Amino acid sequence: MRKELDRRWIFLTVGLVVLAFLKIPFAVKYAPNEKTRGVYNAVESLEPGSIVYLSIDYGPSSQAELLPMHEALVYHVLKRNLKIIAGSVWETGPPMTDKAFKSVAARLQEEGISKKYGVDYVNLGYKSGNDVAIAKIGTSIPEAYPRDYLNKPLQEYAIMKGVTNFDQIGLLCNISAGAPGARQWLQQVQTRYNVRMIAGVTAVMAPDLYSFFQSKQVEGFLGGLVGAAEYEYLLQRPGFGMAGMNVQSITHYLILLFILIGNILYLRERARKKREQEA
Amino acid sequence: MIKVKIPIFITIIVGIFMIAKFFLNVLWIKAVADELEQWGMIVLAMAIVLGVANILRVNLKTALKKGKDWQYKLVVVISMMGMILVGLWDLAMRGHVSAGSEFQYLFDVIYTPLSATMFALLAFYVASAAFRAFRARNVGAALLLVSGALVMIGRVPLSAAISGYLPKIADWIMAVPNAAGQRGLIIGAAMGVIATGLRIIFGIERPYLRGE
Numbered sequence: 001m002r003k004e005l006d007r008r009w010i011f012l013t014v015g016l017v018v019l020a021f022l023k024i025p026f027a028v029k030y031a032p033n034e035k036t037r038g039v040y041n042a043v044e045s046l047e048p049g050s051i052v053y054l055s056i057d058y059g060p061s062s063q064a065e066l067l068p069m070h071e072a073l074v075y076h077v078l079k080r081n082l083k084i085i086a087g088s089v090w091e092t093g094p095p096m097t098d099k100a101f102k103s104v105a106a107r108l109q110e111e112g113i114s115k116k117y118g119v120d121y122v123n124l125g126y127k128s129g130n131d132v133a134i135a136k137i138g139t140s141i142p143e144a145y146p147r148d149y150l151n152k153p154l155q156e157y158a159i160m161k162g163v164t165n166f167d168q169i170g171l172l173c174n175i176s177a178g179a180p181g182a183r184q185w186l187q188q189v190q191t192r193y194n195v196r197m198i199a200g201v202t203a204v205m206a207p208d209l210y211s212f213f214q215s216k217q218v219e220g221f222l223g224g225l226v227g228a229a230e231y232e233y234l235l236q237r238p239g240f241g242m243a244g245m246n247v248q249s250i251t252h253y254l255i256l257l258f259i260l261i262g263n264i265l266y267l268r269e270r271a272r273k274k275r276e277q278e279a
Numbered sequence: 280m281i282k283v284k285i286p287i288f289i290t291i292i293v294g295i296f297m298i299a300k301f302f303l304n305v306l307w308i309k310a311v312a313d314e315l316e317q318w319g320m321i322v323l324a325m326a327i328v329l330g331v332a333n334i335l336r337v338n339l340k341t342a343l344k345k346g347k348d349w350q351y352k353l354v355v356v357i358s359m360m361g362m363i364l365v366g367l368w369d370l371a372m373r374g375h376v377s378a379g380s381e382f383q384y385l386f387d388v389i390y391t392p393l394s395a396t397m398f399a400l401l402a403f404y405v406a407s408a409a410f411r412a413f414r415a416r417n418v419g420a421a422l423l424l425v426s427g428a429l430v431m432i433g434r435v436p437l438s439a440a441i442s443g444y445l446p447k448i449a450d451w452i453m454a455v456p457n458a459a460g461q462r463g464l465i466i467g468a469a470m471g472v473i474a475t476g477l478r479i480i481f482g483i484e485r486p487y488l489r490g491e
Contacts, residue, residue, distance in 0.1 A: 005410065007407045007410075007411075010403070010406050010407045010410055011403045011406075011407065013406075014402060014403050014406045015403070018402070026437075027440055028435075028436035028437050028439070028440055029436055029437075029439040029440035030436050030439070031436070031439045031443070031446055033446070033450060059394060060390060060391035060392075060394040060395050061394040061395060061397060061398040062398065063391075063395060064395060064398070064399065092390075092394075094377065095377075095383060095386055095387070095391075098377060098378050098383075102378075123377070125377070127320070128320065128323055128324045128327055129319065129320040129323040129324065130323070132316060132319040132320055132323060133320055133323075135316055136313075136316045136317065136319075136320055139313055139316060140313070143313075143317070144320075149375065149377045150374075150375045150377055151370075151374045151375040192301070203434075206453075207453060207457050207461060208461060210453055210454055210457060210458040210461060211458050211461050211462045211465060214454070214458060223434075224434075226434055226435060226436065229436065245435065245436050245437075246437075248435055249435040249436060249437030249438070250437070251402060251406075252431050252432055252434075252435045252437075253432065253435075253437070254406065255405065255406050255409050255431065256428055256431060256432055258406055258409050258410035259409050259410065259413050259424065259428060261410065262409070262410040262411060262413065262414060263413075263414055263415055263424070266414045266415075266416075267415075
């Protein structure tokens with residue numbers, strides 16, 4: 001018996017299964033958990049006209065996992081007539097913010113809702129400095145960001161009128177794929193200024209946030225593509241999150257199958273070696 | 280001696296002001312700490328410039344001497360300088376590097392697909408690694424394997440369609456054993472950060488002076 005299967009067979013199987021199930025639909029059942037409901041309820045609880053500060057701390061490498069929840073959140077916030085001030089402490093964040101704003105504004109336009117840059121939402125761009133930058137944004141948003149991503153002074157925008165710090169922010173939301181991310185926002189801003197906070201993170205980061213959710217520092221969070229799918233389900237707005245659930249479900253089961261096969265082969269090999277030693 | 284004393288003095292002053300701002304609501308302390316934060320951001324922004332200069336120096340040197348992997352290093356230098364020049368051009372002509380700029384175009388058509396492709400490969404490597412390494416060699420490994428498998432299948436909506444218990448089991452593992460472990464780690468790390476922070480602020484530990 002061969003001890004190791006050529007890994008190229010595994011790659012081929014995963015590739016074929018992913019491609020096949022992109023086109024083969026089957027029934028999945030959404031049961032949004034309390035973390036996803038927490039995000040939804042936090043946005044729903046805001047009065048129209050309230051401002052949400054959205055920190056977009058990820059790049060194209062994580063867009064498959066995070067862009068769906070990013071767009072769903074922007075859609076929910078703008079549809080509820082709330083306003084968004086978006087910044088980023090990742091240099092790859094501002095283009096992702098642009099992308100989400102454009103696609104959501106177009107979708108809302110199709111629904112007959114018009115949203116304007118500078119009035120309903122603004123992209124402040126990138127701020128270098130990691131934790132220090134986050135602390136500075138907490139102290140004063142206009143001092144940290146004198147100009148937006150279009151390099152125009154913030155005073156030109158109606159949305160920024162009267163906004164100096166997090167006293168004027170109704171909800172802080174961080175979507176991140178690493179550090180600096182949700183934990184740094186919790187440490188530097190949420191705890192210090194007692195701001196209401198929600199988050200959206202990659203699946204591998206989600207275990208980090210359970211403690212903060214239990215301590216109610218984070219009112220809710222979305223973990224990975226499944227978090228995005230559950231959120232889209234709550235919004236009754238199918239998007240890339242729900243579209244990716246068939247493939248993700250099957251791939252998880254496929255990996256489980258690989259683990260089982262690997263362990264069966266391993267245990268058989270171990271039993272054989274034991275028999276040989278006894279003989 | 281002065282080369283050691285001045286940095287230690289600056290560290291003590293900055294450290295004390297930043298801690299005092301966190302705990303005290305005194306206007307002048309807050310004003311000084313805010314100013315220091317601004318300086319910190321400027322210094323960190325300058326660190327990016329230094330980083331760029333260093334990447335350029337190291338890679339250009341190897342590329343010119345045709346050292347090991349010089350082709351890759353040349354690609355790094357050309358890509359980096361290309362993006363910098365295009366960005367500067369956009370700043371001069373348009374005043375920004377956002378939507379509609381050439382810089383944004385290059386980001387969208389080169390960086391985005393390359394970056395997403397690299398990350399997408401993870402699915403294949405995870406499957407291969409799971410097959411080859413995730414094995415029940417002992418009781419601890421078996422526990423890890425079973426809990427990992429339960430979380431993995433419990434977190435996808437197909438499992439909810441199979442049995443309502445699977446998502447609940449996955450959520451229990453994450454909310455109880457995982458959160459307990461995470462809390463231990465967070466509290467332990469925080470204590471370490473406090474101790475190290477105080478040692479640095481009071482000049483007992485001086486990593487910024489190469490331990491001098």
